[in-house]
Amino acid sequence: MKSLCKLVILTTFFSLSNNVNAQDYKTSLGLGIDFGTGSTMVGPSAKYFFTKNSAIQGDVLFGGNSTLIQAFYQHHFPVIGAPTLNFIVGGGAGIELYNYGSTVLLKPTAGLEYKIKEAPLAFNFDWRPTMFLLDGAIEPARFGIGIKYTF
Template identity: 30%
Template sequence: MKKSTILLFFLTSFLLFSKRSKAQDYQVAAGLKFAYEYGPSGKYFIDKTDAIEAVIGLRNHGAVFTGLWERHLPLFEVDKLKLYYGFGAHIGAVGDNTNPKFNHTLLLGADGVVGAEYIIPDSPIGISLDLNPRLEFGHGPYFDLSPGIGLKYIFK
């Protein structure tokens, strides 16, 4: 909890004291993702519609790294609102001291993502809402669906 508070304080300070960007489309963004796992995220557009996103998710005394390829398309013809979908994979480890079966468990699996992202006009802030279906092979197989909210700073 202390690490997430420090990270949130740092990101908020960075957002308040940074120069504003007016571009609708961007190439690089960094922020926080809040889902079943929460933590820092980064997105890099490799062309006008395709992006690579990385998330370091923290949970259950461990961490999970997720890499995603995403395609972004206009949504409802609303300026700065994009639909995105994609796929990727995750790897990590978690621990649960109360259940020996899941103590130091390897997580490895396939991920999907579908969501919407909105860039606030005249600001460098983006907000996203998505669903992350995941197929876990490490101690599964099992399937779960995690809703997520993202807040990111857009670099010019």
């Protein structure tokens, strides 16, 4: 009986999650903010879905006398019961350019994205712990916020 109940619950979960689209847009452009330990960086951000659940996002951010160029792969998972809210997991790499040099960094990401159903707007909030490859430093308290126009 317990096995049958587990099977029914799992079947219901997967059938519900497969019937919900992860996103109802293909491309977005907007403003990205990367903040936390260290400087706050602000600049343009773009996202493109190449499958229903897989996207690439690119940012060019400015702040703290430096420029941060980064790109992320993101996989979107629909939140059951909230059709325009998605979990996001992924990661990416970037390069930070400053007065006397540059550094390469890696950023795993996890967060949420909310698309307003009646308007062409999407909002995201994610955690982006940053690992600086050249000097071995880690900034675990880094976050991203974005507001995007979707089309």
